[in-house]
Every structure is written in C-alpha cells, then in structure tokens.
Amino acid sequence: MKIVETVEYIVANQNLIHGVDLSRPRCGISWWGFVGHIEPGELIRSMFNTLTLLCAILLSLCLPSCNAQHKTPFFVFGDSLYDNGMSLCCGVHAGGAKYWPYGENYFKEPSGRFSDGLIIPDFIAQYAVVPLLKPYLSAGVKVDYTDGINFASSTACVLNENCPYAINLKVQLTYFNEAVENLKQSLGESHTRRLLSKAVYLFNIGQYDYVTFFRNNIGMYPLSSSTKSQYINLILGNLSTHIKTIYEQGGRKFAFQNIGPIGCMPAIKYELGFNEVCADEPSELARLHNHAFAALANNLQIQLPGFNYSIYDFYTALYNRVLYGQTYGFKESETACCGGGAFNGDDSCQKLDRAFSFCNNLKDHLWFDAWHLTQKAYHQISKEFWGGGLDVVAPYNLENLFELIY
Template identity: 35%
Template sequence: MLSMERVLLLSETSSTLVSPMGDPNSLILSLPCLLLTTLALLHYPTYSVAQTLFVFGDGYYDAGNKQFLSGNRVDANSPPYGISVGEATGRWSDGRIVPDYLAGFMSIPRIPPILRSSADFSHGASFAVADATVLGSPLETMTLSEQVKKFSRNKNKWTDKALSEAIYLTYIGSDDYLNYAKSNPNPSADQKQAFVDQVITSIEAAIKLVHEAGGRKFAFQNLPPLGCLPMVKQETGNEKDCVKLPSEMAALHNNNLLKLIEKLAQDLESFQYSFYDFFSSVQNRVFEPETYIFGTGTAACCGTGTLKGTDCAAKNVCVNPKEYVFFDGKHLTQEANFQVAHLMWNADPQVSEPNNLRELLVFPLDIPFIYNVKRLDQVGKTGSFVI
C-alpha cells in the first residue's frame, strides 16, 4: 500500500506511479514515453543499462569535494549537516542528496567525490563542488569548465563502453545569477538576456567537451525560483514574497537551456537527454508545502534570522528536518532531495522532458532519440513563476 508521501508525488507525475519503498524495479514508466521506447526496443532488442554516473554542479550535488579545495573549515563536514544519517559527509543537506538516490535507483553505489583519491571510481565520479559557477573563477571551487576538464583528464579510468552508456548529470548556475542580481539590481531586458547568453554559451562548450570524450546520455536539472530561497528573501527583506529578479533570471536561463539542449540533440551524434523541471517542483513546495507533506516551504530548518536564512550551526537547527523543504538558506533537506530524485527518475513529460531518467537509462544508443515528445514551456511549466 502506498504511503501518503508517495501518493502525493502523483500530483506532479500524472500517469506515473512512485514506489513506496524506493525500489526502481516496481516503478511504472510514464505511458506515452513507455510506448515509444518499447516500440523502438522491439526493433533493437539488444540494449544495456548504464552502470556509471558522472555528476557536475555546485553544492546541491557536492558529495564532498569542497573539503579538498578549501583551506578553511567546511560547514558541510560538521553537524548539523548529515544529522539525518548520523554523520556529516561533506554534503550540503541533513542527509542524502539527489545523486545519492539516483545511484540507488540505478543499483550502483553512491558516487564518490573525484578529489578523494582513495575512492572506488568504478561506477563514476562526482566533480560537483559547493560554490561552483558557470562563469568566473571563485576561490576554493571549480567552475563547470574546470570540472569538465577534470573529467577529461581522468576519463581513462573508465572504458569507452562505460563512457558512452553513462549518465552525465548536471545542475549549476544558481550562484551565477544570485551574484548577478546582487551586482545589477535593475538590469534592462537586453542586459539580462546578454548575461544569460554568456552562461548558456559556456554550458554549451562544456557539454560538447563531454560529448567529445564519449558522453551520450545527459540529464539536466534546471534552476529553481532563486528569489524564493530563504537566504535571498531574508537578505533583501522580502520575508513574505519571493524576490522577483533572481527568479526571472532563473526562468530565462531555464528556457534558454532547454532550447540549447534540443538543438544539441539534433546536431550531435547520438545525443540523448532528460530535462527535469526543478523550477516548478520547488515553486509548488514553497507555496503549497502541505500538499507534499512539508510543514513549511518558506523558512529553512537550520540558521538564524526570521527565515533561518544564514549561519546554519548545531545550535540553530530544527527538531525535524523532514518538515522543511530547505535545510539551510540555500540547500534542500534530505526529504526534498528524495522527492526531487523520484521525479527525475520516474516522472512524466510534464515534469521531465522528453523522457525521464529511467527511460533514458535504457534507451539504445544506435537508434534515433525521441526528443520532442512535449515541451515544458508548452505545458506551462518552464519559465513560469509566482511573485
């Protein structure tokens, strides 16, 4: 019998059923994509399931790389980070993060940080680092370009077959737009578009480098409404309403990123992808937290200030993180990460276009990829936000 938490995920997955036990073998594929994929596989009966996962991004995906680059104390290495799993692991959450759950759904071990030289990288590596950006060169982190170069230098750790069948998971850009909004409080429409174009151009170059190195299956998590982060609202004094400019920039970025990926699917050989609408998922939970079994989507679990938006420390943590969407002023709780991972893995095209990650995993490399099932912006998802 489905638990209430899992039933409520159906409001975002439509025809998709989510397993109450987190067992990917009991999940049902979204029906439109399942039919198309099944028809393709009837003609190409031999296919393989990826056993390798590569992760690129910032603090949302960082599995512990930050500690190897920082000369200072890293907050995620100490409680209250990790309190829901009994220890701090360098992850910016009270417990597991999205790549951890996705690795579990793939039936492989959690993916280790690339900078932990003693780790077992047989199933992939995480290059994500907290505070990472697409543009610029912030201290004690790696930009997306630097992460991809690190991947290229280490690709001999894996076979060509593993590289071609692997999933390449990416989430990055939040800090680019948060920093831009702080420095440019009143940009014109042309200025906003020009900055987004710079970010997208750099992302395109990174994707092409991964593709040249053998990558074929790409998964993207777009940006949330950044003006709804507790840290942003608290800093700007908008404790009740989301801040307009950061959310606008995120929505503009998401639309342009989707257009880029659709173009790459046409231009690059065997390029396959899954694009998850994280923006709408966060927006839903911020404004209707009870629907998703959260107590609040406004304040963070850990921190100080009216929305607990800054200074997360052991003395400032809530009693039950599962009641919160945000653990600190910027990052999600383990429970929110769990819901996000399930949506990426098994949602229908209104949430993950054109295929979810589970479908992408088994799609053969030697047939044309079905990439235009339904556009997110055509169903009123990507690019919409509530002020």
C-alpha cells in the first residue's frame, strides 16, 4: 500500500482502530458528553495510540528512501589499485589478490585487495562515514546500493582490446546501469535521480592502457608526437563517453586519480632491465595523458551543466615518494616488499608455483608488490585526496566535493 493511501485509510478509520466508533454522537450526546461509554482520558489515549501507529507505519514505508536522501554514496571505477575483491568474484584472467601475503597487515588474510591492507576507496569510505564498499559481483551478498558500490577490477583498461580478459571500464559501466535500475525499483525514479546527483564517482583507470601501448611499441622508441597524441586522444574519447553515460543517469560529482609515474614501478623497471630510479619513456605517456585529461575535465565542466570534478595529482605524489622516500617515512621506496628479481619486480608475489620473498620491515616500504603500494602509502595518498590543498588536488578536494549540494 502506498504512503498516501495508508494515511487516507488510517484517517478515515481512526475511530475504529480501538473498536470504538467515535465518528458521530450516540443518542444525540456529543463525544465529551457521552461519559457513560468513554471517558476523556480514554479518548486521549486512543488518539495517542492511533497517532503512534500512524507514525510507525509512515516510518516503515518511507525508511529506504528517507535514509537514501541523507546519504552521499560513492561509486568506484578502475583497475587493481581500486579492486577490493571484484577479481575474485568472477574468474578474471590471472585472478585477484587471493593468497598470502595479501591482506596480511590489516585483514590478517587475503581480502581481494592488492596490498597488505586497506586501499584508497576504503579510506575514502571511512572519511565519508559510509561502510566499506562491496565489490559489485560479491556472490550471495545483499548490497545496499544507496551507499554506493565498487566496480573496479584487476588489469581493467579503457580500451577493451588492451585487456581482453579483464572487467574493463565499458563492462563496469554496464554493471553501473544495472545498479541504477535496481535503485529505481527500490526507491523510484525521482529518489534515484536525487541520490545519483548527490553521489561521488571515483575513477582510477588508464594505467594498463599505457603499459600495453608501451609494451607493444617497446622496439620503436622514440615514438613520434603524433603517434602518442593519437593514442591519448583515443583513450580520452572513450573515457569521455563513459563519463557522459554517468552524467546522463544523474551523476554530477566526479573524482579522478590521475595516472602515476609508470616508469617508477618495480614491474616496469624489471621488464626493461632498468637499474636507475625511474624510466622516463613510459612515465612520459602518463604525463601527456594527465595534461590532456585535465583539459578534458575542464571542457566537460563547460559543456555539461552542473558537472563538477576533482583531480588528484597521483603522478607527483608517487614520484616524490619514490625520490624522497625518507621524507614520507619510507626507508625503501624502490624495491617492493613482496616479489622476486630486481626491485622485486618479477610479479611473482602470491604465485604458488614460483618462489618469492617477503620483507620483514613492511612499514618501511612504499611498494607492496611489483605494481601496488602498501597500506601506509595508500593512507597518506587518501588523506591528500580527501583534504589536500590545490597543490595536490583541484579544483575541489574530495571532502569539498562530497559536500556539494544538488
């Protein structure tokens, strides 16, 4: 029964709820004069009980939509840096963070996160005072989409052909549309639209597109500026399409972590046989992308009414920590805690059929494995993303973006 119908029913029948018809005088005597049948105190108690029942029914009927109106949920899209177990749910090629030592520090067991503990979306959830998000494909888990959900999955790319076995961004957007339909069924069209306009959409995507591009062209460097520009424009064109899909569903607040210095990763240095701090050629692709994406985001804000965004300068944040690790509390900022080979970059961490080492001084390490950071590093980065100044996150930090009202 709808709320309006319920109210009309109770109002029309409030005098029958306790078995006494008080809707008209009896034998020509008014309610208050009909002392022989009901005392004033009894009448007041009856009316109070009726009102209490009415409030309880109204509360139970509106609770899902009422709660949703006071939430600022967030939806997460991306690759393994944001994957909190999605890859474990669906048999993604190469699997997820399934075995020891992943999760060793915080969860004391693997949780699907490629780190020793919490990752950036987890810390953002804590700052935003919402529960830790569930992976969208969590089998058998009843999910409240009014808090948001995490679609990110290991090795995801913007271009499907770059990562054919992953849950790429296009598929993640398909899942998002499914979640929206679920919300409409439980909240209705107008409440869902309002919820989606309040939500924050957090992205970390593109790294593996550029790793793939670099690998495919490794024997052809230096590449021409036009070759690099064409590829970057291809990535940005697809990314823009996906952002607009969310915008058309009602999304207005977008947060982006730009691409980090790819050439500083233990995995890339191991592949290249590079023995210095950071290889510049792969990192140049990230810098060019980040510059072009900042311009794209600004153009979207001009084109799309109500569109607001935040870009966290992950490139600079991570680059500084690699170069000046001691300043940020990392005694070891080049070699990963888990893995094998030079810089522990051979991607052997957790592999059951390969030998790998695991450090005994985890708190001193910036990198957890060949591709991913430690919980300590993610915590620092999340704090900057959430509350940092314009030198690290702009034009809004996440705290201010969450607070924007639509």
